[in-house]
Amino acid sequence: MGERERALVAPPGGAFRGRAVVMDAGDVRRAIWRIAHEVIEHNRGTADLVLVGLQTGGVWFAEALAAVIAQVGGTAVPVGSLDVAYYRDDIGLRPVVPFAATEMPVPVDGAVVVLCDDVLFTGRTVRAALNALCDLGRPSCVQLAVMVDRGHRELPVRPDFVGKNLPTRRTEMVDVSERGVVLGDLLDSGAQVAPAGMQDVVTPAGMQDVVTPAGMQDVVAPAGGPDGGRA
Amino acid sequence: MTGRHLLGVADLGAEGIDELLRLADTFVEVGRRPIPRVAALRGKTVVSAFFENSTRTRLSFETAAKRLSADVMTFTSSSSSLSKGESLRDTVLTIEAMGADAFVVRHSCAGVPAQVAGWLGEVGEACVVNAGDGAHEHPTQALLDCFTITRERRARFASGAARPRALDGLHIAIVGDIRHSRVARSDVLAFSALGAEVTLVAPPTLLPPSLEGWPVAVSHDLETVLAKCDVAYLLRLQDERMTEQFVPSLHEYTATYGLTASRARLLGPEALVMHPGPVRRGIEIAAEVVDGARSVITTQVANGVAVRMAVLYHLLGSGAPVGA
Numbered sequence: 002m003g004e005r006e007r008a009l010v011a012p013p014g015g016a017f018r019g020r021a022v023v024m025d026a027g028d029v030r031r032a033i034w035r036i037a038h039e040v041i042e043h044n045r046g047t048a049d050l051v052l053v054g055l056q057t058g059g060v061w062f063a064e065a066l067a068a069v070i071a072q073v074g075g076t077a078v079p080v081g082s083l084d085v086a087y088y089r090d091d092i093g094l095r096p097v098v099p100f101a102a103t104e105m106p107v108p109v110d111g112a113v114v115v116l117c118d119d120v121l122f123t124g125r126t127v128r129a130a131l132n133a134l135c136d137l138g139r140p141s142c143v144q145l146a147v148m149v150d151r152g153h154r155e156l157p158v159r160p161d162f163v164g165k166n167l168p169t170r171r172t173e174m175v176d177v178s179e180r181g182v183v184l185g186d187l188l189d190s191g192a193q194v195a196p197a198g199m200q201d202v203v204t205p206a207g208m209q210d211v212v213t214p215a216g217m218q219d220v221v222a223p224a225g226g227p228d229g230g231r232a
Numbered sequence: 233m234t235g236r237h238l239l240g241v242a243d244l245g246a247e248g249i250d251e252l253l254r255l256a257d258t259f260v261e262v263g264r265r266p267i268p269r270v271a272a273l274r275g276k277t278v279v280s281a282f283f284e285n286s287t288r289t290r291l292s293f294e295t296a297a298k299r300l301s302a303d304v305m306t307f308t309s310s311s312s313s314l315s316k317g318e319s320l321r322d323t324v325l326t327i328e329a330m331g332a333d334a335f336v337v338r339h340s341c342a343g344v345p346a347q348v349a350g351w352l353g354e355v356g357e358a359c360v361v362n363a364g365d366g367a368h369e370h371p372t373q374a375l376l377d378c379f380t381i382t383r384e385r386r387a388r389f390a391s392g393a394a395r396p397r398a399l400d401g402l403h404i405a406i407v408g409d410i411r412h413s414r415v416a417r418s419d420v421l422a423f424s425a426l427g428a429e430v431t432l433v434a435p436p437t438l439l440p441p442s443l444e445g446w447p448v449a450v451s452h453d454l455e456t457v458l459a460k461c462d463v464a465y466l467l468r469l470q471d472e473r474m475t476e477q478f479v480p481s482l483h484e485y486t487a488t489y490g491l492t493a494s495r496a497r498l499l500g501p502e503a504l505v506m507h508p509g510p511v512r513r514g515i516e517i518a519a520e521v522v523d524g525a526r527s528v529i530t531t532q533v534a535n536g537v538a539v540r541m542a543v544l545y546h547l548l549g550s551g552a553p554v555g556a
Contacts, residue, residue, distance in 0.1 A: 097550060
Protein backbone atom coordinates (compact mmCIF):
# COMPACT_ATOMS: atom_id res chain seq x y z
CA MET A 2 0.00 0.00 0.00
CA GLY A 3 1.16 3.53 -0.75
CA GLU A 4 2.34 5.85 1.91
CA ARG A 5 0.53 9.15 2.18
CA GLU A 6 -2.72 7.58 1.12
CA ARG A 7 -2.63 5.17 4.01
CA ALA A 8 -4.26 7.82 6.15
CA LEU A 9 -7.10 8.01 3.64
CA VAL A 10 -8.10 4.39 3.99
CA ALA A 11 -8.18 4.62 7.74
CA PRO A 12 -11.55 3.33 8.84
CA PRO A 13 -13.88 6.00 10.15
CA GLY A 14 -12.84 6.56 13.72
CA GLY A 15 -9.46 5.00 13.10
CA ALA A 16 -6.70 6.83 14.84
CA PHE A 17 -2.99 7.37 14.63
CA ARG A 18 -1.27 6.56 17.87
CA GLY A 19 2.10 8.15 18.25
CA ARG A 20 4.68 6.15 20.17
CA ALA A 21 7.82 8.23 19.93
CA VAL A 22 8.61 11.77 18.89
CA VAL A 23 11.55 11.46 16.54
CA MET A 24 12.00 15.12 15.67
CA ASP A 25 10.47 18.17 17.31
CA ALA A 26 9.58 21.45 15.61
CA GLY A 27 13.12 22.77 16.07
CA ASP A 28 14.65 19.64 14.54
CA VAL A 29 12.34 19.94 11.54
CA ARG A 30 13.22 23.61 11.11
CA ARG A 31 16.95 22.87 11.27
CA ALA A 32 16.60 20.00 8.78
CA ILE A 33 14.82 22.33 6.36
CA TRP A 34 17.62 24.88 6.73
CA ARG A 35 20.24 22.22 6.07
CA ILE A 36 18.40 20.83 3.04
CA ALA A 37 17.95 24.34 1.64
CA HIS A 38 21.69 24.87 1.81
CA GLU A 39 22.33 21.46 0.28
CA VAL A 40 19.97 22.19 -2.61
CA ILE A 41 21.71 25.49 -3.36
CA GLU A 42 25.17 23.92 -3.00
CA HIS A 43 24.31 20.91 -5.13
CA ASN A 44 22.86 23.04 -7.94
CA ARG A 45 25.46 25.83 -7.59
CA GLY A 46 22.77 28.41 -7.04
CA THR A 47 19.07 28.61 -7.72
CA ALA A 48 18.98 29.08 -11.50
CA ASP A 49 16.06 27.24 -13.16
CA LEU A 50 15.14 25.71 -9.80
CA VAL A 51 11.48 24.74 -9.21
CA LEU A 52 10.31 23.09 -6.00
CA VAL A 53 7.40 20.73 -6.48
CA GLY A 54 5.53 19.43 -3.43
CA LEU A 55 3.64 16.16 -3.73
CA GLN A 56 0.01 16.50 -2.61
CA THR A 57 -0.63 16.74 0.19
CA GLY A 58 2.20 16.01 2.64
CA GLY A 59 4.94 17.46 0.47
CA VAL A 60 3.31 20.83 -0.18
CA TRP A 61 4.12 22.51 3.14
CA PHE A 62 7.64 21.04 2.95
CA ALA A 63 8.22 22.54 -0.52
CA GLU A 64 6.90 25.91 0.65
CA ALA A 65 9.04 25.91 3.80
CA LEU A 66 12.08 24.91 1.78
CA ALA A 67 11.41 27.66 -0.79
CA ALA A 68 11.14 30.27 1.96
CA VAL A 69 14.56 29.35 3.33
CA ILE A 70 16.13 29.11 -0.13
CA ALA A 71 14.81 32.61 -0.91
CA GLN A 72 16.30 33.88 2.34
CA VAL A 73 19.66 32.19 1.87
CA GLY A 74 20.02 32.33 -1.90
CA GLY A 75 18.49 35.77 -2.27
CA THR A 76 16.08 34.84 -5.06
CA ALA A 77 12.52 33.60 -4.93
CA VAL A 78 12.09 30.07 -6.21
CA PRO A 79 8.81 29.01 -7.84
CA VAL A 80 6.82 26.39 -5.95
CA GLY A 81 4.39 23.99 -7.63
CA SER A 82 2.33 21.08 -6.43
CA LEU A 83 1.72 17.74 -8.04
CA ASP A 84 -1.13 15.33 -7.41
CA VAL A 85 -0.08 11.87 -8.52
CA ALA A 86 -3.38 10.05 -7.92
CA TYR A 87 -4.02 9.38 -11.61
CA TYR A 88 -0.55 7.90 -12.05
CA ARG A 89 -0.62 5.45 -9.16
CA ASP A 90 -0.18 1.76 -9.87
CA ASP A 91 -2.90 0.70 -7.44
CA ILE A 92 -5.87 2.42 -9.11
CA GLY A 93 -8.84 0.12 -8.90
CA LEU A 94 -7.27 -1.91 -6.09
CA ARG A 95 -8.33 0.57 -3.41
CA PRO A 96 -9.80 4.07 -3.24
CA VAL A 97 -7.45 6.46 -5.00
CA VAL A 98 -8.87 9.96 -4.90
CA PRO A 99 -6.90 13.09 -5.77
CA PHE A 100 -6.41 15.70 -3.06
CA ALA A 101 -6.14 18.76 -5.28
CA ALA A 102 -5.38 19.79 -8.81
CA THR A 103 -1.80 19.92 -9.96
CA GLU A 104 -0.41 23.47 -10.09
CA MET A 105 2.75 24.35 -11.94
CA PRO A 106 3.62 28.09 -11.88
CA VAL A 107 6.31 27.83 -14.57
CA PRO A 108 6.88 25.47 -17.50
CA VAL A 109 8.61 22.26 -16.52
CA ASP A 110 10.66 22.20 -19.74
CA GLY A 111 14.32 22.76 -18.96
CA ALA A 112 13.72 23.31 -15.23
CA VAL A 113 15.68 21.75 -12.37
CA VAL A 114 12.83 20.18 -10.45
CA VAL A 115 13.20 19.24 -6.81
CA LEU A 116 10.34 16.91 -5.87
CA CYS A 117 9.50 17.39 -2.20
CA ASP A 118 7.65 14.88 -0.04
CA ASP A 119 7.27 14.30 3.64
CA VAL A 120 8.04 10.59 3.80
CA LEU A 121 9.87 8.26 1.40
CA PHE A 122 8.66 4.69 1.88
CA THR A 123 8.10 2.20 -0.95
CA GLY A 124 9.09 4.68 -3.67
CA ARG A 125 5.85 4.09 -5.57
CA THR A 126 4.60 7.64 -5.06
CA VAL A 127 7.90 8.97 -6.43
CA ARG A 128 7.58 6.67 -9.46
CA ALA A 129 4.08 8.04 -10.07
CA ALA A 130 5.36 11.60 -9.58
CA LEU A 131 8.10 11.10 -12.18
CA ASN A 132 5.54 9.94 -14.72
CA ALA A 133 3.19 12.81 -13.85
CA LEU A 134 6.04 15.31 -14.13
CA CYS A 135 7.25 14.00 -17.48
CA ASP A 136 3.72 14.33 -18.86
CA LEU A 137 3.96 18.04 -18.09
CA GLY A 138 7.21 18.56 -19.95
CA ARG A 139 10.90 17.67 -20.02
CA PRO A 140 12.76 18.88 -16.95
CA SER A 141 16.52 19.18 -17.39
CA CYS A 142 16.99 17.35 -14.11
CA VAL A 143 14.82 15.94 -11.31
CA GLN A 144 15.97 15.65 -7.70
CA LEU A 145 14.20 14.31 -4.64
CA ALA A 146 14.02 15.89 -1.19
CA VAL A 147 12.25 14.12 1.68
CA MET A 148 11.88 14.96 5.34
CA VAL A 149 11.97 11.32 6.42
CA ASP A 150 13.37 8.27 4.63
CA ARG A 151 11.85 5.29 6.40
CA GLY A 152 13.25 2.54 4.18
CA HIS A 153 11.36 -0.48 2.75
CA ARG A 154 11.83 0.56 -0.87
CA GLU A 155 10.02 -1.53 -3.49
CA LEU A 156 11.46 0.40 -6.46
CA PRO A 157 14.98 1.66 -7.24
CA VAL A 158 14.45 5.16 -5.90
CA ARG A 159 17.04 7.15 -3.94
CA PRO A 160 16.57 10.59 -2.39
CA ASP A 161 19.06 13.40 -3.01
CA PHE A 162 18.24 15.32 0.16
CA VAL A 163 17.04 13.73 3.41
CA GLY A 164 15.89 15.32 6.67
CA LYS A 165 16.26 12.15 8.67
CA ASN A 166 16.86 8.48 7.98
CA LEU A 167 14.42 6.67 10.22
CA PRO A 168 14.50 2.86 10.51
CA THR A 169 10.92 1.60 10.83
CA ARG A 170 8.88 -1.54 10.78
CA ARG A 171 6.59 -1.91 7.78
CA THR A 172 3.50 -1.84 9.96
CA GLU A 173 4.43 1.43 11.62
CA MET A 174 3.32 4.88 10.55
CA VAL A 175 5.23 8.13 10.48
CA ASP A 176 3.45 11.44 11.04
CA VAL A 177 5.26 14.46 9.62
CA SER A 178 4.36 18.13 9.95
CA GLU A 179 6.09 21.43 10.70
CA ARG A 180 5.54 20.60 14.33
CA GLY A 181 7.56 17.45 14.34
CA VAL A 182 7.94 13.85 13.29
CA VAL A 183 6.16 11.15 15.29
CA LEU A 184 6.57 7.40 14.88
CA GLY A 185 3.51 5.35 15.72
CA ASP A 186 0.81 3.00 14.54
CA LEU A 187 -2.49 3.28 12.78
CA LEU A 188 -5.25 1.90 14.92
CA ASP A 189 -8.37 0.32 13.55
CA SER A 190 -11.57 1.80 14.86
CA GLY A 191 -12.48 0.24 18.14
CA ALA A 192 -8.97 -1.02 18.78
CA GLN A 193 -7.49 -0.75 22.22
CA VAL A 194 -5.91 2.65 22.43
CA ALA A 195 -3.90 2.35 25.58
CA PRO A 196 -2.15 -0.93 26.19
CA ALA A 197 -0.75 -1.02 29.67
CA GLY A 198 2.89 -0.29 30.06
CA MET A 199 3.26 1.94 26.97
CA GLN A 200 4.83 5.00 28.45
CA ASP A 201 7.54 5.95 26.00
CA VAL A 202 5.78 9.02 24.70
CA VAL A 203 7.41 12.39 24.89
CA THR A 204 5.40 15.46 23.95
CA PRO A 205 7.74 18.29 23.04
CA ALA A 206 6.72 21.90 23.29
CA GLY A 207 4.70 23.06 20.31
CA MET A 208 2.97 19.73 19.85
CA GLN A 209 0.24 20.17 22.41
CA ASP A 210 -2.48 19.67 19.83
CA VAL A 211 -1.53 16.03 19.60
CA VAL A 212 -4.08 15.22 22.25
CA THR A 213 -3.42 13.00 25.19
CA PRO A 214 -6.79 12.04 26.59
CA ALA A 215 -6.93 11.81 30.33
CA GLY A 216 -5.87 8.44 31.61
CA MET A 217 -4.01 7.47 28.45
CA GLN A 218 -0.32 7.50 28.08
CA ASP A 219 -0.46 7.55 24.31
CA VAL A 220 -0.44 10.31 21.78
CA VAL A 221 -3.71 10.10 19.89
CA ALA A 222 -4.79 12.14 16.92
CA PRO A 223 -7.53 11.45 14.40
CA ALA A 224 -6.24 9.89 11.21
CA GLY A 225 -6.37 11.92 8.04
CA GLY A 226 -6.41 15.24 9.86
CA PRO A 227 -5.16 18.40 8.21
CA ASP A 228 -1.94 18.39 10.19
CA GLY A 229 0.38 16.67 7.81
CA GLY A 230 0.80 13.29 6.17
CA ARG A 231 1.47 9.95 7.72
CA ALA A 232 3.13 6.98 6.22
CA MET B 233 -22.45 8.26 -5.01
CA THR B 234 -22.51 4.64 -4.05
CA GLY B 235 -23.83 2.63 -7.00
CA ARG B 236 -21.90 0.86 -9.70
CA HIS B 237 -23.82 2.72 -12.40
CA LEU B 238 -24.74 6.31 -13.13
CA LEU B 239 -28.31 6.07 -14.35
CA GLY B 240 -29.68 9.39 -13.17
CA VAL B 241 -29.15 12.44 -11.01
CA ALA B 242 -31.86 10.97 -8.83
CA ASP B 243 -29.41 8.32 -7.49
CA LEU B 244 -26.65 10.83 -6.81
CA GLY B 245 -27.92 13.22 -4.17
CA ALA B 246 -26.22 16.51 -3.33
CA GLU B 247 -23.16 14.78 -1.87
CA GLY B 248 -22.66 12.59 -4.90
CA ILE B 249 -22.88 15.60 -7.19
CA ASP B 250 -20.39 17.55 -5.05
CA GLU B 251 -17.97 14.66 -5.05
CA LEU B 252 -18.02 14.37 -8.84
CA LEU B 253 -17.68 18.13 -9.33
CA ARG B 254 -14.65 18.18 -7.04
CA LEU B 255 -13.10 15.36 -9.04
CA ALA B 256 -13.92 17.19 -12.29
CA ASP B 257 -11.93 20.21 -11.05
CA THR B 258 -8.75 18.14 -11.11
CA PHE B 259 -9.47 16.98 -14.68
CA VAL B 260 -9.81 20.53 -15.99
CA GLU B 261 -6.13 20.93 -15.17
CA VAL B 262 -5.33 17.74 -17.09
CA GLY B 263 -7.17 19.12 -20.12
CA ARG B 264 -4.94 22.20 -20.18
CA ARG B 265 -1.69 20.25 -20.43
CA PRO B 266 0.30 19.99 -23.64
CA ILE B 267 -0.38 16.25 -23.52
CA PRO B 268 -3.88 16.13 -22.00
CA ARG B 269 -3.76 12.53 -20.87
CA VAL B 270 -3.27 10.59 -17.66
CA ALA B 271 -2.75 6.85 -17.28
CA ALA B 272 -5.53 6.40 -14.72
CA LEU B 273 -7.73 3.93 -16.63
CA ARG B 274 -5.05 2.11 -18.59
CA GLY B 275 -6.32 -1.33 -19.60
CA LYS B 276 -10.00 -0.50 -19.11
CA THR B 277 -12.40 -0.62 -22.03
CA VAL B 278 -15.22 1.88 -22.40
CA VAL B 279 -17.95 1.13 -24.92
CA SER B 280 -19.86 4.04 -26.35
CA ALA B 281 -23.19 2.45 -27.24
CA PHE B 282 -25.30 5.13 -28.86
CA PHE B 283 -28.63 3.85 -30.14
CA GLU B 284 -29.64 7.42 -30.95
CA ASN B 285 -27.83 10.19 -32.80
CA SER B 286 -25.41 12.39 -30.92
CA THR B 287 -22.43 14.59 -31.69
CA ARG B 288 -21.23 16.25 -28.53
CA THR B 289 -22.14 13.67 -25.93
CA ARG B 290 -20.56 10.77 -27.82
CA LEU B 291 -17.40 12.67 -28.74
CA SER B 292 -17.20 14.09 -25.23
CA PHE B 293 -17.39 10.65 -23.60
CA GLU B 294 -14.93 9.18 -26.08
CA THR B 295 -12.49 12.05 -25.52
CA ALA B 296 -12.88 11.67 -21.77
CA ALA B 297 -12.15 7.93 -21.94
CA LYS B 298 -9.12 8.49 -24.17
CA ARG B 299 -7.73 11.20 -21.89
CA LEU B 300 -7.87 8.65 -19.09
CA SER B 301 -5.96 6.18 -21.33
CA ALA B 302 -8.90 3.77 -21.55
CA ASP B 303 -9.61 1.87 -24.75
CA VAL B 304 -12.75 2.97 -26.56
CA MET B 305 -15.10 0.71 -28.51
CA THR B 306 -17.60 2.62 -30.58
CA PHE B 307 -20.95 1.16 -31.42
CA THR B 308 -23.44 2.82 -33.74
CA SER B 309 -26.81 1.20 -34.13
CA SER B 310 -27.28 2.06 -37.80
CA SER B 311 -24.26 0.00 -38.92
CA SER B 312 -24.79 -2.84 -36.42
CA SER B 313 -26.52 -6.20 -36.39
CA LEU B 314 -29.48 -4.52 -34.71
CA SER B 315 -30.51 -3.74 -38.27
CA LYS B 316 -30.38 -7.49 -38.98
CA GLY B 317 -32.84 -8.11 -36.18
CA GLU B 318 -30.57 -8.86 -33.22
CA SER B 319 -32.20 -7.90 -29.93
CA LEU B 320 -30.82 -5.14 -27.74
CA ARG B 321 -30.07 -7.67 -24.99
CA ASP B 322 -28.07 -9.92 -27.30
CA THR B 323 -26.20 -6.94 -28.72
CA VAL B 324 -25.20 -5.74 -25.26
CA LEU B 325 -24.17 -9.19 -24.06
CA THR B 326 -22.14 -9.74 -27.25
CA ILE B 327 -20.17 -6.56 -26.62
CA GLU B 328 -19.76 -7.50 -22.96
CA ALA B 329 -18.33 -10.88 -23.98
CA MET B 330 -15.48 -9.10 -25.76
CA GLY B 331 -14.53 -7.54 -22.46
CA ALA B 332 -15.93 -4.16 -21.59
CA ASP B 333 -15.66 -2.35 -18.28
CA ALA B 334 -18.14 0.46 -18.88
CA PHE B 335 -21.05 1.03 -21.22
CA VAL B 336 -22.03 4.57 -22.09
CA VAL B 337 -25.60 4.13 -23.25
CA ARG B 338 -27.91 6.45 -25.12
CA HIS B 339 -31.31 5.32 -26.34
CA SER B 340 -34.51 6.98 -27.43
CA CYS B 341 -36.47 4.92 -24.89
CA ALA B 342 -36.48 5.90 -21.24
CA GLY B 343 -35.17 3.16 -18.96
CA VAL B 344 -32.89 1.39 -21.43
CA PRO B 345 -29.69 2.15 -19.45
CA ALA B 346 -31.28 0.67 -16.32
CA GLN B 347 -32.31 -2.39 -18.31
CA VAL B 348 -28.80 -2.76 -19.75
CA ALA B 349 -27.41 -2.45 -16.22
CA GLY B 350 -29.68 -5.32 -15.18
CA TRP B 351 -28.55 -7.57 -18.04
CA LEU B 352 -24.88 -6.78 -17.42
CA GLY B 353 -25.30 -7.48 -13.73
CA GLU B 354 -26.30 -11.07 -14.55
CA VAL B 355 -23.04 -11.80 -16.31
CA GLY B 356 -20.34 -9.54 -14.93
CA GLU B 357 -19.33 -6.31 -13.31
CA ALA B 358 -19.41 -3.79 -16.15
CA CYS B 359 -20.91 -0.45 -15.21
CA VAL B 360 -23.38 1.68 -17.13
CA VAL B 361 -23.43 5.44 -17.63
CA ASN B 362 -26.66 6.91 -18.89
CA ALA B 363 -25.86 9.27 -21.76
CA GLY B 364 -29.50 10.18 -22.26
CA ASP B 365 -32.56 7.94 -22.30
CA GLY B 366 -35.72 9.17 -23.97
CA ALA B 367 -37.20 12.05 -22.05
CA HIS B 368 -36.05 10.56 -18.74
CA GLU B 369 -32.55 11.68 -17.67
CA HIS B 370 -29.21 12.91 -18.96
CA PRO B 371 -27.17 12.98 -15.77
CA THR B 372 -23.76 13.96 -17.14
CA GLN B 373 -25.32 16.99 -18.85
CA ALA B 374 -26.78 18.11 -15.52
CA LEU B 375 -23.40 17.60 -13.81
CA LEU B 376 -21.58 19.66 -16.42
CA ASP B 377 -24.24 22.37 -16.15
CA CYS B 378 -23.77 22.61 -12.37
CA PHE B 379 -20.00 22.55 -12.88
CA THR B 380 -20.16 25.33 -15.48
CA ILE B 381 -22.39 27.57 -13.38
CA THR B 382 -20.21 27.32 -10.27
CA ARG B 383 -16.91 27.70 -12.12
CA GLU B 384 -18.02 30.55 -14.36
CA ARG B 385 -19.62 32.48 -11.50
CA ARG B 386 -16.48 32.01 -9.41
CA ALA B 387 -14.30 33.22 -12.28
CA ARG B 388 -16.46 36.17 -13.36
CA PHE B 389 -18.17 37.69 -10.35
CA ALA B 390 -17.27 38.66 -6.80
CA SER B 391 -20.60 37.15 -5.73
CA GLY B 392 -19.54 33.84 -7.26
CA ALA B 393 -17.54 32.81 -4.16
CA ALA B 394 -18.00 29.36 -2.66
CA ARG B 395 -21.33 28.73 -1.00
CA PRO B 396 -22.41 26.00 1.42
CA ARG B 397 -24.23 24.31 -1.43
CA ALA B 398 -22.79 25.09 -4.84
CA LEU B 399 -25.89 26.85 -6.22
CA ASP B 400 -27.37 28.26 -3.01
CA GLY B 401 -29.56 31.29 -3.59
CA LEU B 402 -29.34 31.23 -7.38
CA HIS B 403 -32.40 31.57 -9.54
CA ILE B 404 -32.29 29.44 -12.68
CA ALA B 405 -34.84 29.68 -15.49
CA ILE B 406 -35.20 26.68 -17.82
CA VAL B 407 -36.89 27.88 -20.98
CA GLY B 408 -38.36 25.90 -23.83
CA ASP B 409 -39.42 22.37 -24.63
CA ILE B 410 -39.49 20.91 -21.11
CA ARG B 411 -41.92 18.17 -22.08
CA HIS B 412 -39.53 16.29 -24.35
CA SER B 413 -36.34 17.21 -22.49
CA ARG B 414 -34.33 14.72 -20.45
CA VAL B 415 -31.86 17.54 -19.83
CA ALA B 416 -34.57 19.54 -18.07
CA ARG B 417 -35.45 16.60 -15.82
CA SER B 418 -31.86 15.98 -14.78
CA ASP B 419 -31.14 19.68 -14.43
CA VAL B 420 -34.16 20.32 -12.21
CA LEU B 421 -33.03 17.54 -9.87
CA ALA B 422 -29.40 18.64 -9.82
CA PHE B 423 -29.99 22.40 -9.59
CA SER B 424 -32.47 22.05 -6.74
CA ALA B 425 -30.30 19.49 -4.90
CA LEU B 426 -27.52 22.10 -4.90
CA GLY B 427 -29.81 24.81 -3.56
CA ALA B 428 -31.02 26.71 -6.63
CA GLU B 429 -34.55 27.92 -7.21
CA VAL B 430 -35.77 26.70 -10.58
CA THR B 431 -38.47 28.27 -12.75
CA LEU B 432 -39.72 26.52 -15.86
CA VAL B 433 -40.79 28.82 -18.68
CA ALA B 434 -42.68 27.21 -21.54
CA PRO B 435 -45.98 27.23 -23.37
CA PRO B 436 -48.47 24.99 -21.52
CA THR B 437 -48.30 22.45 -24.33
CA LEU B 438 -44.56 21.99 -23.85
CA LEU B 439 -44.75 21.32 -20.11
CA PRO B 440 -44.98 17.71 -18.87
CA PRO B 441 -48.53 16.48 -18.32
CA SER B 442 -47.96 16.71 -14.56
CA LEU B 443 -45.45 18.62 -12.49
CA GLU B 444 -46.54 17.10 -9.21
CA GLY B 445 -43.58 16.71 -6.89
CA TRP B 446 -41.22 18.78 -9.06
CA PRO B 447 -39.34 21.36 -6.97
CA VAL B 448 -40.07 24.13 -9.48
CA ALA B 449 -42.14 27.21 -10.20
CA VAL B 450 -43.81 27.66 -13.58
CA SER B 451 -44.20 30.82 -15.62
CA HIS B 452 -45.41 31.68 -19.09
CA ASP B 453 -43.94 35.17 -18.98
CA LEU B 454 -40.34 34.97 -20.16
CA GLU B 455 -39.57 38.69 -19.81
CA THR B 456 -40.44 38.90 -16.10
CA VAL B 457 -38.41 35.78 -15.34
CA LEU B 458 -35.38 36.95 -17.32
CA ALA B 459 -35.17 40.15 -15.28
CA LYS B 460 -34.63 38.27 -12.02
CA CYS B 461 -32.77 35.08 -13.00
CA ASP B 462 -29.05 34.34 -12.60
CA VAL B 463 -29.03 31.72 -15.33
CA ALA B 464 -31.21 31.52 -18.44
CA TYR B 465 -31.08 27.93 -19.64
CA LEU B 466 -32.54 27.51 -23.13
CA LEU B 467 -33.74 24.21 -24.57
CA ARG B 468 -34.15 23.15 -28.17
CA LEU B 469 -37.60 22.39 -29.60
CA GLN B 470 -37.36 18.62 -30.10
CA ASP B 471 -39.33 18.29 -33.32
CA GLU B 472 -38.11 14.72 -33.76
CA ARG B 473 -39.98 13.65 -30.62
CA MET B 474 -43.11 15.65 -31.34
CA THR B 475 -46.00 13.49 -32.42
CA GLU B 476 -48.47 16.30 -32.70
CA GLN B 477 -48.53 20.07 -33.16
CA PHE B 478 -47.33 21.58 -29.87
CA VAL B 479 -46.74 25.14 -31.08
CA PRO B 480 -48.66 27.00 -33.78
CA SER B 481 -45.46 27.78 -35.68
CA LEU B 482 -41.75 28.13 -35.03
CA HIS B 483 -42.05 31.83 -35.73
CA GLU B 484 -44.71 32.24 -33.09
CA TYR B 485 -42.66 30.22 -30.61
CA THR B 486 -39.66 32.51 -31.17
CA ALA B 487 -41.85 35.59 -30.78
CA THR B 488 -43.11 34.47 -27.35
CA TYR B 489 -40.41 32.22 -25.86
CA GLY B 490 -37.24 32.86 -27.88
CA LEU B 491 -34.26 34.55 -26.22
CA THR B 492 -33.96 37.38 -28.72
CA ALA B 493 -31.27 40.04 -28.51
CA SER B 494 -33.74 42.56 -27.07
CA ARG B 495 -34.96 40.09 -24.42
CA ALA B 496 -31.34 39.26 -23.53
CA ARG B 497 -30.89 42.92 -22.51
CA LEU B 498 -33.39 42.33 -19.68
CA LEU B 499 -30.93 39.96 -18.00
CA GLY B 500 -29.12 41.19 -14.89
CA PRO B 501 -25.41 42.12 -15.01
CA GLU B 502 -24.34 38.75 -13.59
CA ALA B 503 -26.64 36.47 -15.56
CA LEU B 504 -25.33 33.59 -17.67
CA VAL B 505 -26.91 32.13 -20.81
CA MET B 506 -26.72 28.36 -21.28
CA HIS B 507 -27.91 25.77 -23.77
CA PRO B 508 -27.22 22.02 -23.87
CA GLY B 509 -26.90 21.99 -27.66
CA PRO B 510 -27.52 21.43 -30.46
CA VAL B 511 -28.48 25.09 -30.78
CA ARG B 512 -30.96 26.18 -33.43
CA ARG B 513 -29.96 29.78 -33.93
CA GLY B 514 -32.83 32.12 -34.52
CA ILE B 515 -35.45 29.78 -33.04
CA GLU B 516 -35.05 29.30 -29.27
CA ILE B 517 -32.12 31.70 -29.07
CA ALA B 518 -30.82 34.48 -31.33
CA ALA B 519 -27.43 34.03 -32.98
CA GLU B 520 -25.95 37.14 -31.37
CA VAL B 521 -26.97 35.89 -27.91
CA VAL B 522 -25.29 32.53 -28.56
CA ASP B 523 -22.06 34.38 -29.36
CA GLY B 524 -22.55 37.11 -26.73
CA ALA B 525 -20.50 37.75 -23.59
CA ARG B 526 -23.02 36.12 -21.24
CA SER B 527 -23.13 32.90 -23.21
CA VAL B 528 -21.17 29.99 -21.71
CA ILE B 529 -22.42 27.47 -24.26
CA THR B 530 -18.99 26.48 -25.56
CA THR B 531 -17.64 26.41 -21.99
CA GLN B 532 -20.34 23.85 -21.22
CA VAL B 533 -18.99 21.67 -24.00
CA ALA B 534 -15.40 22.06 -22.79
CA ASN B 535 -16.37 21.27 -19.20
CA GLY B 536 -18.29 18.23 -20.40
CA VAL B 537 -15.05 16.39 -21.05
CA ALA B 538 -13.71 17.02 -17.53
CA VAL B 539 -17.01 16.04 -15.93
CA ARG B 540 -17.22 12.82 -17.94
CA MET B 541 -13.63 12.02 -17.03
CA ALA B 542 -14.68 12.39 -13.41
CA VAL B 543 -17.66 10.07 -13.89
CA LEU B 544 -15.65 7.39 -15.69
CA TYR B 545 -12.80 7.66 -13.20
CA HIS B 546 -15.20 7.45 -10.31
CA LEU B 547 -16.93 4.36 -11.65
CA LEU B 548 -13.87 2.52 -12.98
CA GLY B 549 -10.83 3.81 -11.21
CA SER B 550 -11.39 5.26 -7.80
CA GLY B 551 -11.92 1.89 -6.17
CA ALA B 552 -15.02 3.31 -4.54
CA PRO B 553 -17.33 0.76 -2.97
CA VAL B 554 -19.08 -1.24 -5.65
CA GLY B 555 -22.79 -1.91 -5.40
CA ALA B 556 -25.14 0.39 -3.55
